[in-house]
Each structure stands twice: as C-alpha cells, then as structure tokens.
Amino acid sequence: MTEHSMSIAPTARVQEYTDRFRRFLDEDVPPLEEELAKHNVGTAGQPKLDSEGRMHPIVWEARREVQRRAGALNLYAPHISAELGGGGFNRVEMHHVEEFVYRHSGLGLGLAALAWTEGPNPASEHMSEAMRERYLTPLIKGQITAAFANTEPNVGTDVLGMETWAKQDGSDWIINGRKAWITNSHFADVYQVVAVTEPGAGTRSLTMFLVDADTPGLECGPDLPTMMDDGLTGELEFRDVRVPAENIVREVGDGFALAMSWINWRRLCRGGMCSGWGQWLITRAISRSQERKSGGRPIGDLQSIQHLIARMALEFYQARSTSLVAQAELDQWGAFEIPLHKEAPRLISLLKIINDEAFYRLADSAIQVHGANGLLRGSPEEKLFRVARNLRIPAGTSEVQLNAIARGLLREAAVS
Ligand SMILES: Cc1cc2nc3c(=O)[nH]c(=O)nc-3n(C[C@H](O)[C@H](O)[C@H](O)COP(=O)(O)OP(=O)(O)OC[C@H]3O[C@@H](n4cnc5c(N)ncnc54)[C@H](O)[C@@H]3O)c2cc1C
Missing domain, CATH: 1.10.540 (Butyryl-Coa Dehydrogenase, subunit A; domain 1)
Incomplete structure (x- = not known):
C-alpha cells in the first residue's frame, strides 16, 4: 500500500x-x-x-x-x-x-x-472536439441529457460477455442489440452505447458510440419498474442503427475502459451521497427522538434510542472517513485516467462497498427510530431505505467490489 x-x-x-x-x-x-x-x-x-x-x-x-x-x-x-x-x-x-x-x-x-x-461524466470528456461542442457543452449547461447504455437483458456483471454488436459499413457503424436497466432511457437526448466491435479481443473488444435518441432503428422499450419506483429505468432496442464513425468516443476498442470510467465515477459518488443523506437522516432521527414521547418522556431519553442514533453516527463516520481518504489517494493518481493506476480499482471498490453497506444499516436504524412513521410510504426514511437497498447492485454489486479488492491485494502480495 x-x-x-x-x-x-x-x-x-x-x-x-x-x-x-x-x-x-x-x-x-x-x-x-x-x-x-x-x-x-x-x-x-x-x-x-x-x-x-x-x-x-x-x-x-x-x-x-x-x-x-x-x-x-x-x-x-x-x-x-x-x-x-x-x-x-x-x-x-x-x-x-x-x-x-x-x-x-x-x-x-x-x-x-x-x-x-x-x-x-468522465467518459464524455473523451469525445472529439466536434462531439464536445455538440454533446458535452450542452450536457454541462444542462441543456440536454444523456444515458449510459451498457447493461443488457442477458449480461450485467459480465460486461465483456455483452451481445450488442456494431459492424463497420463504409464510414458508418451499424448497431444491433438490446440494453436493459438503463437509467434515463426514456428521456435522454443522447446515449453512450457500449457495443462489441471485435469479438474475442477481451478488454479491447468493446467500443463506445454516441447515439442520438431520434436515430432511426433505436426504440425506447418499456420501463423496468424497480423498488426505487421512480419510472426512470428502462430498455433500449437497436435495429440496424446507423452511426457515423465520428460518433465513436476515443478509439475503436476503448469502450471497456470508457465504460469503467463511467462506472467508477458512479462508485465514487457514493461517498458524498451516503454522507449527505446519512447526516440528513441522523438529524431527522434526533428531532424525532426529541418530539416523540413514551411514558411522558421523549424517546431520546431511552438508551435504546440513543444507541440507535449512536450507531447511525458510527456508520456515517466510518463511511465518510473512508470516502475522503480513498478519494484523496485517488486524486494523486487521477481517478479516471485511461489506463487507470493499478491500485485505483481496489480503492474505488472499497469506497463503494463500505458506503453502500454502512448507509443501508444507517437507513434501517432511521426507520427504527421513527417507528411506524418510518414505514409510511413516501416518508424520507422509507424512500431512502429502498434507495439504500438498491445501491448495492448498480455500478457493480457488492460481490464484484470484493473481487476487485481481493484481486488488488493478491496482486500486490505477489509482487512484494
Ligand atoms: C436502478 C438501476 C439503475 C441502473 N442503471 C444503469 C445504467 O444507467 N446503465 C447501465 O448500463 N446499467 C444500469 N444498471 C444495471 C446495473 O449496472 C447492473 O444491474 C449491475 O451491474 C449488476 O448486473 P445484474 O443486475 O445483471 O446482476 P448479475 O450480473 O446477473 O449478478 C447476479 C448475482 O451474481 C453475482 N455475480 C455475478 N457475476 C459475478 C462475479 N463475476 N463475481 C461475483 N459475483 C458475481 C452478483 O454479485 C449478483 O449477486 C442499473 C441497475 C439498476 C438496478
């Protein structure tokens, strides 16, 4: 280390x-x-x-x-x-x-x-100058929105096993396949689509394309309703979707590295998100413990409630500390460099899993402090508990983060 x-x-x-x-x-x-x-x-x-x-x-x-x-x-x-x-x-x-x-x-x-x-997002920073003007600047100004189309009905974790493929045709590329679980699939103006361009080439087998939402052959499929209940996640279908070569991000074969920079960005965002929402839930739990009475006294006088709140503070503090230390270390190397520093994946995964799991426990305690009101559909505690449960799957499941941490440590041990 x-x-x-x-x-x-x-x-x-x-x-x-x-x-x-x-x-x-x-x-x-x-x-x-x-x-x-x-x-x-x-x-x-x-x-x-x-x-x-x-x-x-x-x-x-x-x-x-x-x-x-x-x-x-x-x-x-x-x-x-x-x-x-x-x-x-x-x-x-x-x-x-x-x-x-x-x-x-x-x-x-x-x-x-x-x-x-x-x-x-970090992957969009790699667009050519012409594409930056067309997509990145309007994205930065909030004038258009994007979606990252990587996951498929048959392939999630196993990104290199994806089935959507793109074939060169003169100066164009033609994309065929299906994507699933794509956040903002219904509303995006442009999709960052990852597709196979060289089967069997491992981490060089994929390429990222920018595809306008109104491109012929691209169909927005149905919403895939999840416990998030936000109506934002859906399917996309590509049938002979023709895209000019200039819409390739970076180079042919860079799709896996670009996809990982998008995914790693989402992993790192867990730090501030869990800390911010964690503090919000702690503040709400403290207020509730002072207002709600049992036996004529605020429930905050009870040791059981004090311990729940104290445990929420422990979860918050360990997750926040991990995020700040890991992100400071990543800043020395460049968190989204292509190629990425060899120790970066371990740190990014550590941050994600610690924050996701600590926030899940914190959100669970928040419900307990609020009693039935914490279960009330639409209450902040109920909604954030569902969000917290969700976090352990998108941008790589907890199991995949453990793989990356172990891989990093074992490789380090092998070279020392
Ligand atoms: C709300 C939401 C939003 C999403 N947004 C997007 C998006 O915008 N763009 C996008 O492209 N995708 C998106 N996804 C998809 C998300 O990235 C995948 O769900 C995630 O990568 C896991 O893939 P999977 O669901 O297919 O699970 P699977 O890969 O089928 O995994 C199933 C189980 O097997 C385990 N497993 C699988 N392979 C391994 C392995 N090699 N080692 C250890 N364990 C393994 C997993 O940990 C899990 O427990 C979103 C998903 C959700 C739920």
Whole structure:
C-alpha cells in the first residue's frame, strides 16, 4: 500500500461553490417546487408515474428546469474539467460538494441541480472536439441529457460477455442489440452505447458510440419498474442503427475502459451521497427522538434510542472517513485516467462497498427510530431505505467490489 501527503479538507473554492449552491437551493428552487406541488403529480423524490410507468412528464420537466438553471449558473457540472467548461474539482472536493447537496436537499427538487447519471461524466470528456461542442457543452449547461447504455437483458456483471454488436459499413457503424436497466432511457437526448466491435479481443473488444435518441432503428422499450419506483429505468432496442464513425468516443476498442470510467465515477459518488443523506437522516432521527414521547418522556431519553442514533453516527463516520481518504489517494493518481493506476480499482471498490453497506444499516436504524412513521410510504426514511437497498447492485454489486479488492491485494502480495 502507498502513502501520500493528502488533504481532505474542503478548499476555498468548495466553500465559494457551496455558498452559491445554497443560495440557488434556498431562492430559486422553492418556487419551482411550489409550482410542481400544484399539479398533484408527486414530488421529485416520490414522483407519480405516467400510464407507461415512466416518471410523470411534469416532474421530469421540473427537474429539467432546475438542471438548465443550475447549468446557466455553472453549478451543474463541478466534476468536469475546467478546460472543457466544468468546475475542475478533484474527487475530495467533489465529496464535499456532493455531501453538501445531498444533506441540504434531502429528497427535494434541488437534488437535480447537481449532475447525476443524466449529466456529463468522465467518459464524455473523451469525445472529439466536434462531439464536445455538440454533446458535452450542452450536457454541462444542462441543456440536454444523456444515458449510459451498457447493461443488457442477458449480461450485467459480465460486461465483456455483452451481445450488442456494431459492424463497420463504409464510414458508418451499424448497431444491433438490446440494453436493459438503463437509467434515463426514456428521456435522454443522447446515449453512450457500449457495443462489441471485435469479438474475442477481451478488454479491447468493446467500443463506445454516441447515439442520438431520434436515430432511426433505436426504440425506447418499456420501463423496468424497480423498488426505487421512480419510472426512470428502462430498455433500449437497436435495429440496424446507423452511426457515423465520428460518433465513436476515443478509439475503436476503448469502450471497456470508457465504460469503467463511467462506472467508477458512479462508485465514487457514493461517498458524498451516503454522507449527505446519512447526516440528513441522523438529524431527522434526533428531532424525532426529541418530539416523540413514551411514558411522558421523549424517546431520546431511552438508551435504546440513543444507541440507535449512536450507531447511525458510527456508520456515517466510518463511511465518510473512508470516502475522503480513498478519494484523496485517488486524486494523486487521477481517478479516471485511461489506463487507470493499478491500485485505483481496489480503492474505488472499497469506497463503494463500505458506503453502500454502512448507509443501508444507517437507513434501517432511521426507520427504527421513527417507528411506524418510518414505514409510511413516501416518508424520507422509507424512500431512502429502498434507495439504500438498491445501491448495492448498480455500478457493480457488492460481490464484484470484493473481487476487485481481493484481486488488488493478491496482486500486490505477489509482487512484494
Ligand atoms: C436502478 C438501476 C439503475 C441502473 N442503471 C444503469 C445504467 O444507467 N446503465 C447501465 O448500463 N446499467 C444500469 N444498471 C444495471 C446495473 O449496472 C447492473 O444491474 C449491475 O451491474 C449488476 O448486473 P445484474 O443486475 O445483471 O446482476 P448479475 O450480473 O446477473 O449478478 C447476479 C448475482 O451474481 C453475482 N455475480 C455475478 N457475476 C459475478 C462475479 N463475476 N463475481 C461475483 N459475483 C458475481 C452478483 O454479485 C449478483 O449477486 C442499473 C441497475 C439498476 C438496478
């Protein structure tokens, strides 16, 4: 294992950014939230669905409005390189930003103001200059949205076993296949599609293509309803979808590395997300323990409730510490470099599994403190418990993270 001098403190520019973000959340978002409430279509955190099971279009449009406004104020993409139009923040800075946004927004509409999977991502930074102008800049400004199309009905973890393939035809490529469990599949303007271009070439067998949503032959399939109940995850079908070679990201054969940079980004985002939501749930549990009475006394006087809250604090602290230390170490190497530093996968996986599992236990305790109210459908505790359970599967299951940690340690032991 390596040692570096690392700083995990928030920088002055994080402070400046979160001050601006706070003003945006406090001043710009509430009127949009009030407007949304008039339509009786649910909330951003608990949207109603349309007849096809998708997020209600009015909720989606409210989120889009927040994204466009945040983009115009340069709040939406702090994680993207400054020379490409983003904020240029490193991973430690992003932990602090994400923690702030999730803590301050809870499950509110304001959460949409920070790019999530529909926004620009490390893989999109590798677009050619022409593609950047067409896709990356509008993504950074919140003017369009994207989706990452990697997983398939028959292939999840086993990415290199994917079946969607692309064949060269003159200066174009033709894509055929199906994708599944794609977040934002219903609404995206552009898809980052990973397909086989050289069968049998291992980690060089895949290529990433940018595919416009209105390309002939591309069909948005049905919603795949999950316990998240957000109407955002669905299928895509590609039937002879013709894409010009200029829509290839980086080079033919770089698709696996690009897919991993997208996936690793989502893994690292768990740190700030779990810390922010974790603190929000702890604060809510403390308030509840002071208000709710049993035998004439606040339940917070009971040791059983105190221990539940103390355990929530333990989960939060260990997960947050892991995130900050791991991301500081990754900042020394470049968290999304291609090729990636050989020790990076172990650290990224460690961060993900510790945060996902700690947050799951924390969310479970939050429900226990709230009693039946914590089980109430649509309450923050109930919703975040479902979110927490979900986290252990997307962007690589917990088992796959353990594989990466063990692989890293055993390789290190073999060379020492
Ligand atoms: C809400 C949600 C959003 C998603 N969004 C996207 C998206 O935007 N884009 C996208 O491309 N995908 C997306 N996914 C798909 C997600 O990345 C996959 O679900 C995930 O990679 C796991 O694949 P799987 O579900 O097919 O499970 P499987 O691969 O079928 O795994 C099943 C079980 O076997 C275990 N397993 C499988 N292989 C191994 C192995 N080699 N070693 C150890 N254990 C193993 C797993 O840990 C798991 O327990 C999303 C999924 C969900 C639920």
